[in-house]
Amino acid sequence: MSDKSETFDRLSVFKTYKLYVGGKFPRSESGRVYEVSDSKGQWLANAPQASRKDARDAVVAARKAFGAWSGATAYNRGQILYRIAEMLEGRRDQFVREVADAEGLSKSKAAGVVDATIDRWVWYAGWTDKIAQVIGGGNPVAGPFFNLSTPEPTGVVAVLAPQESSFLGLVSVVAPVIATGNTAVVVASEKSPLPALSLGEVLATSDLPGGVVNVLSGRTAEIAAPLAAHQDVNAIDLAGADEVLAKELEIAAADNLKRVLRPQPVDNWTGTPGIDRMTAFLETKTVWHPTGSLGASGSSY
């Protein structure tokens, strides 16, 4: 290594982070970006600053994807969610680095977070074909009827990802929404959006149909307002909204009676999730049919 020209450090290739909408990676239509720094204030990257138009495009993509995704078999959805875990595992080192930078964690702590996040996808992968049995079922009606209640996805769900937990928190709110057949428009953590944007790249290569999850980054309040007011959004998870914003969005959501999941304080996302985040975005459909009856006058079937 005597040649002086070879002593220069290699210049790394920066990554241009992009939104993930409809299975594609667009820049914000507004052309805006904003600076994302690590916990010490060091510049990490420029993230796209999505606009209300980006939010609307994402809703269109999510609606378009809803029919096929909600109509897919629960087994198939489980396979795809598990595939996401597989793909994440393969890119584990990248996410450890990104989470460490985003949240100011040591490498080992960040590794713990990423492992928990991968395990979370696996957990929800196993739920897709069980939730209906746990919360649905036959009802013993007092009459000659067969009557069955089954859960069905609510539709397009706007998800404001938690602000502090940029990856585990994000996946903890997105996975339950899509496990049950909803499609999602996700607003990443405003300060730490990079793990979310990288997750888009994983989703794109995981057999997840385009549009099922759409990831937007930018100013949470700016993107959330049109989502909460959107007439073709069926539900909103306010996890990433502060108290003032959450109230404002809940009022807007009343316009078409969106299902609203209010922000709940979560100190530690590593705990085993219950089923609440799934049931919050499920409807119950009850179907009746006569069974025919054997009355005094004989058979009526």
Place this chain on the structure above:
Amino acid sequence: MAFEYAPAPESRAIVDIAPSYGLFIDGEFAEAADGKVFKTVSPSTEEVLSEVAQAGAEDVDRAVRAARKAFEKWSALPGSERAKYLFRIARIIQERSRELAVLETLDNGKPIKETRDADLPLVAAHFFYYAGWADKLDHAGFGPNPRPLGVAGQVIPWNFPLLMLAWKIAPALATGNTVVLKPAETTPLSALFFADICRQAGLPKGVVNILPGYGDAGAALVAHPDVNKVAFTGSTAVGKEIARTVAGTRKKLTLELGGKGANIVFDDAPIDQAVEGIVTGIFFNQGQVCCAGSRLLVQESVHDELLDSLKRRLSTLRLGDPLDKNTDIGAINSAEQLARITALADQGEAEGAERWSPACELPSSGYWFAPTLFTNVTQAHTIARDEIFGPVLSVLTFRTPDEAVAKANNTPYGLSAGIWTEKGSRILAVANKLRAGVIWSNTFNKFDPTSPFGGYKESGFGREGGRHGLEAYLDV
């Protein structure tokens, strides 16, 4: 020749309506703080039945405080004890069901046939069903030892006054909550009779509070800072207002709102049974049902045949004295509701739909509307989009199952739908695609306490009935 029906009126002697009633707060009947009263009339005769205290904000506050005080002991009772109170209530309702059926018919205007055979048996059944849950909540699927929320503010409509009370109060008490309930201003009496049932059952004071009143009392109840749970059944517009009111609070909310149910008849459906189902779907309770099958979607190939049968069947419906046991169609609940139905039906005609009613003599006093159907209706017509909440059926046609599904789902509502076909796979395929909370196939307007009921989309959220109905009253 046709035989005439002889009058067969149920006796009203069985029910003793007092000339005036108070608010029921903390186990006592009391006047409203500002002394206001209102009259409740019989919709079939416009006779004043009684004068009822009208709750205001101050009364709401007093009732919520009573409920809060009672909550501590009531929620601490072993579930098995709460269960026994609810079983008692169910039994007393059964014992007094004839009296309550007559009362409900008088105050609401619906036929005695329906209060006697539908409302009251279901009311008792709801209390029975939820009584059994009170000591089994650990096994309901919400984790061990799920906790009640506290004070439930409940606002109910006038179309099924006592049944809606049962849907609200039974699960609330079973789970250990206490309640403040506001019945509708046109039908306060059965709720006040229920207060007496609470007394007979020995229910602790303050566990159930009944506040007859108008919308302002309901709004005050919903907005009260010490109410932990709000349950509302009524119009979508009011439901949205309530959702805005509770925004940013920790109040849990369930809403059962309007609907514009599609009743889909395929060409292979048994026509006679479908016709019965269509009649049940829209003319039950004078069509004043949120899940009414108010949009009939008929496959084009059987449209004419079905309409002929339907018109023939409608001509046999008997409209008149609700207390007559042979009456099928009773009175509309109020002058206000009659005006709304009339205006919407007139608009249907003005927009070009073809109106038809059977020959039908309307009584000279009271609020009446003949069973009406509209043909040549398109999806753009107001009568195909707006909830009419009256005995008015809009008939549309379709050619393919996909078109039927698309038309059925083309509404902001998503409460109910009906499917009529002999083909099982078609029932299941169409039921899967319909965005509605309750789907009746080859039947319509069936209800049962074990069975979750509630809407998709703008028909509200949450479910009442069944195991699902517990969730609204538990901290889960």
